[in-house]
Amino acid sequence: MKSFALSTLSFSAAETLVPVTPPPLCPDLDKNEICSTECSDARDSCYSGCGNDYTCANRCNVVWLDCLETCPCSSGCPDGCDGCPHPVCESTEQYLFMINYDWSFDNKALLLRLSDDTFIESSFNYRFDIMDVDDACYSYIKGNHYFLGGYYNPRAIIKVTDCEFKLQDDELMVPHIDGMWGSCTTYFDQAHLCFSEDGVGAKKCQRFDGENQETDISASSFGSKMKKKRSIVFFYFGVHFFNNLREILTQESRHPHDWTAMAVYDNKMWVVGGCDPDDFSACHNHVEYYIHNNYSWFSGPEHPAEKVYGGLVLGDASGLYTFAGRGPNQGRSVFRMRSGSWSFLGQMTAAAGYSYYFSSGKIVGNFAYVGENNFEKVNLEDEAFPLSTNIGPEYESLNLYYAAMILTDRPICIE
Incomplete structure (x- = not known):
């Protein structure tokens, strides 16, 4: 199974001051969401090797913040994908991953491939x-x-x-x-x-x-x-x-x-x-x-x-x-x-x-x-x-x- 890994560790006070969710006026909300989620995935991988080493965890957070700054509509790309070198701006394939209460009895999820509106059945442990x-x-x-x-x-x-x-x-x-x-x-x-x-x-x-x-x-x-x-x-x-x-x-x-x-x-x-x-x-x-x-x-x-x-x-x-x-x-x-x-x-x-x-x-x-x-x-x-x-x-x-x-x-x- 391909993992959809998101952070399970707490945020420090400094992190709470950093906006990550797409800014309301972002012209590329979709690219920002994909990019920031991937940054969180990378931080999880970094955390997994830290154990109780808080210095390591802090380094992971620094890398995470640096990653976020390169996302469309963040400080490194304030105009979204316009002039932004991030690879997410060049990607052409996108999916909507849908998880839904009424599918929980079957542990089912759906993927919608946006390029051709094709549905793919996926799985999720509710x-x-x-x-x-x-x-x-x-x-x-x-x-x-x-x-x-x-x-x-x-x-x-x-x-x-x-x-x-x-x-x-x-x-x-x-x-x-x-x-x-x-x-x-x-x-x-x-x-x-x-x-x-x-x-x-x-x-x-x-x-x-x-x-x-x-x-x-x-x-x-x-x-x-x-x-x-x-x-x-x-x-x-x-x-x-x-x-x-x-x-x-x-x-x-x-x-x-x-x-x-x-x-x-x-x-x-x-x-x-x-x-x-x-x-x-x-x-x-x-x-x-x-x-x-x-x-x-x-x-x-x-x-x-x-x-x-x-x-x-x-x-x-x-x-x-x-x-x-x-x-x-x-x-x-x-x-x-x-x-x-x-x-x-x-x-x-x-x-x-x-x-x-x-x-x-x-x-x-x-x-x-x-x-x-x-x-x-x-x-x-x-x-x-x-x-x-x-x-x-x-x-x-x-x-x-x-x-x-x-x-x-x-x-x-x-x-």
Whole structure:
């Protein structure tokens, strides 16, 4: 089996200050993800020979940081692949590696080869005998891939490592259940877990960066729950940060956003539509955005649909997109917001958002790959026709359910 190795060791405080997840304005998000994941793979190989030699581990970290600096959209290639000599910019083959809760009973995964839209069956050890990721948040942080929370494990932190799930010793301070009980996305290299009614609350968020957590707790409770290794973060961020932590973390959205999704566009984190968890008939089309280091929500342009919820929200350097959903007549609709204005792009070939499966998707280049029971390849270029193509696969039902879609430049987890 080819290994899909990702880091299992803790990050130092210095590392937490280094952004690894693709910057929101990166023009080559796909290449950045492949490159940074490969850098983490190399660091794992380096760690494996260190034993308890912390000097060796530090050298591995230095090599890792040097590797990241050469990735598209990092300091060595600030303009993405434009003028960047990294080999990833020259690679022509890419795959979407998909792992999915509803396939866990068979330890199955799928690879989608993007050059010809061919599906290849792969394998993955979901460790379903001891845990599951039903209604969990998938997040890509610092070159590592996580499932956070879930219906049966609302405090679980699970890492994707060596073609299997690895349950971490740490837990989320506040439980999170994704989908109709909450939303999540990765924003400035942190998982933002928001709107979980029985967790942080219907208008609040918690944050996780692979090592540290921030949530709506008292300063005294915060200090007692953080591990000793996290005390270094206090040194970096200073007394002012600590004293104002409570104020920062109690900022609320203006509207409840139950049964919705979030995405990043224009250096902002966006949430579109949703419902009031206390009155499910009170769904809406309100749009809000959150600004990094401002710690506040602001109103954005309302979505053209009267109500939009239960669909998919994705973002890239060119716009913020909504795909399908459970609002009136939204089962196939695709909208884009750009420069503060929404436009209707067209209809997908198949409806999504009406079954209990919550849509999954990922943007790679000019296309969005959106899955539920069908798999749609949506062309995001201006005036594209046809807008989308149903590319299969030829299964009775695809059953994508909170699937992680991880980019790679080679087939992985093939026995």
